[in-house]
Each structure stands twice: as C-alpha cells, then as structure tokens.
Amino acid sequence: MAGEFDFIAWLRAQQTASALVRVPAGDDLAVLNWPAEDLLLVGVDQVLDGVHFDSAVHSPRQIGAKVMNRNLSDCAAMACLPAAAVVSAALPKGTSLEYAKELYLGMKEAGEAFDCAIVGGDTGSWAGRLALSLTILGRSAGVTPVTRSGAQPGQRIYVTGPLGGSVLGRHMTFVPRVAEARQIAATGRVRAMIDLSDGISRDLGHICRESGVGAVIYAERIPVHLDAGRMGRAGWSPLEHALHDGEDYEVLYVAEGEMPPETLGIFVGMTTAEPGVRLRTPGGGDVPLEVKGWEHGL
Numbered sequence: 001m002a003g004e005f006d007f008i009a010w011l012r013a014q015q016t017a018s019a020l021v022r023v024p025a026g027d028d029l030a031v032l033n034w035p036a037e038d039l040l041l042v043g044v045d046q047v048l049d050g051v052h053f054d055s056a057v058h059s060p061r062q063i064g065a066k067v068m069n070r071n072l073s074d075c076a077a078m079a080c081l082p083a084a085a086v087v088s089a090a091l092p093k094g095t096s097l098e099y100a101k102e103l104y105l106g107m108k109e110a111g112e113a114f115d116c117a118i119v120g121g122d123t124g125s126w127a128g129r130l131a132l133s134l135t136i137l138g139r140s141a142g143v144t145p146v147t148r149s150g151a152q153p154g155q156r157i158y159v160t161g162p163l164g165g166s167v168l169g170r171h172m173t174f175v176p177r178v179a180e181a182r183q184i185a186a187t188g189r190v191r192a193m194i195d196l197s198d199g200i201s202r203d204l205g206h207i208c209r210e211s212g213v214g215a216v217i218y219a220e221r222i223p224v225h226l227d228a229g230r231m232g233r234a235g236w237s238p239l240e241h242a243l244h245d246g247e248d249y250e251v252l253y254v255a256e257g258e259m260p261p262e263t264l265g266i267f268v269g270m271t272t273a274e275p276g277v278r279l280r281t282p283g284g285g286d287v288p289l290e291v292k293g294w295e296h297g298l
C-alpha cells in the first residue's frame with residue numbers, strides 16, 4: 001500500500017483513550033490494565049470478500065463495522081463486556097490509503113459504541129481479495145459468562161428479535177446485543193446462550209449438543225422479520241428463512257422459568273430430554289428441524 005508510513009502515523013493519531021489501555025497501539029505489543037476480579041474472554045472472527053460481504057457493493061466503512069460487530073456479538077453471546085481488539089487486514093494490492101482508513105474507521109466507530117478500543121493491528125497487501133480478521137478481548141465485569149452447555153430439559157428458549165432475510169441488508173448494519181445480553185444474564189436465570197450467526201436450526205443445535213438436551217420450537221411463535229417475506233427463494237416460506245438464513249445476530253438463550261417481563265426475549269420453545277431439535281407446527285405435530293442454513297456466499 002502506498003504511503004504505509006503515513007498510514008501508521010494516522011492510525012496512532014486515531015487511538016481513543018480507555019482506562020484499560022496503558023500502552024496503546026504503536027509499540028510491539030499494547031499493554032492493558034486488567035481488573036483482578038475479571039475473567040478474560042478471548043475470541044477471533046474474520047470476514048472475507050465474497051463470503052461475508054461484497055466489496056463491489058458494500059462500503060469499506062460497513063465492512064470494517066461488520067468485522068467488529070460480529071466479534072461484539074460473540075461478546076453478547078457470552079454476556080461479557082468488550083474490552084479491546086486487535087485486527088489483521090489482508091488488503092488487495094493497490095488498495096488506496098483512503099480505503100484503508102475507511103475500513104479502520106468502520107471498525108473504530110463500531111468498537112467505540114461499546115467502549116472497545118483497537119489496540120493493535122497488522123496490514124499486508126497481496127494478490128487476493130480483502131480479508132479482515134479481528135481478535136477481541138472481553139471481561140466478565142460482574143456477570144458470570146454464559147456458555148452453550150448449561151441447559152437442562154424443561155427450560156424455556158427465547159430469542160431477542162425478529163429473524164430471517166438479513167442478507168437484504170441487516171447483516172451489514174446490525175447492532176450487537178451486548179447490553180441486552182448482559183441484562184438477560186444478570187437475572188441469574190439463563191443457563192445457555194448463543195448469538196444467531198447461522199440461524200436457529202444450526203445454532204440451537206449447538207446448544208443442544210453442548211448441553212446434552214433436545215428442543216422443540218413452536219412454529220407460530222418464531223418472530224419472522226419482514227425481510228424474510230421479501231426473500232422469495234424458490235420453495236422457501238418466510239418461516240423457513242427465519243429458521244435457517246442466519247446472520248441475524250440476535251441472541252438465543254435458555255432460561256430456567258419465565259423471564260421477567262422487562263427482559264428482552266420472545267418465547268419460542270422448550271428444551272427436552274429427547275435429543276434433536278424439532279419444529280412443532282400448529283395442529284401438525286412435530287417434524288425434525290433440519291439444518292439447512294445458507295452457506296454464506298453473496
């Protein structure tokens with residue numbers, strides 16, 4: 001990339017102050033203050049041109065925001081507070097300085113909305129397409145992390161919002177459910193949680209497998225997004241889009257007993273002792289809920 005040294009100087013000027021950051025990006029490693037009472041949660045997630053976004057359609061700001069927001073959504077899934085992030089960018093040869101700055105600003109703005117500073121990174125140019133990989137650090141900050149493995153039979157399954165058709169635009173513009181998930185977990189009733197990146201059919205399957213339970217989902221209770229009705233994939237109903245599309249980035253959780261009414265959550269089903277995920281249709285009995293999420297690909 002032309003002007004690499006200008007870019008590094010510009011990046012250093014972009015650093016936002018955070019009480020956690022003792023030495024920001026610019027040295028060999030950043031140095032963080034870490035509250036002794038906090039657990040450290042770590043994850044990494046990447047976005048690839050042609051898979052998670054289309055660089056011919058989406059702006060670099062949107063692309064940068066998406067890689068940060070996908071990681072923030074994983075923080076939501078564990079009920080932790082985002083703390084800091086590091087990013088690695090593989091830029092196509094000839095990428096302009098302006099484009100690289102826009103990518104960074106997309107990440108930075110999405111992170112700042114949740115007090116998550118970018119404390120380091122690396123860029124390289126290559127003959128391939130744009131790829132961004134972001135590693136996130138989260139802290140428990142007073143809420144015990146919620147795993148996928150704590151559900152038991154007879155518990156209630158909730159989702160935090162409408163599902164389906166996100167590829168029409170929401171997959172680039174969603175707001176991760178960090179604050180809501182922490183409120184939900186702080187009730188002390190939640191036994192398992194996941195963010196819906198691959199659709200209920202696949203993601204609820206992860207919870208069931210990790211927890212050693214099954215589940216039944218009530219078809220008429222699934223919150224179907226208006227976008228699901230606009231998809232029009234041959235042979236697919238809006239309900240099927242809601243169940244399988246993925247990239248909704250809502251949170252699905254399993255709770256013991258009824259959640260307090262002020263907590264965000266739409267009741268959609270129950271965990272069962274019988275393994276497998278089933279869909280209960282009104283008057284139609286139970287059918288196995290097959291995994292048929294779209295392989296991401298734009």
Ligand SMILES: [Mg+2]
Pocket residue numbers: 073074077194195197
């Ligand atoms: Mg996840």
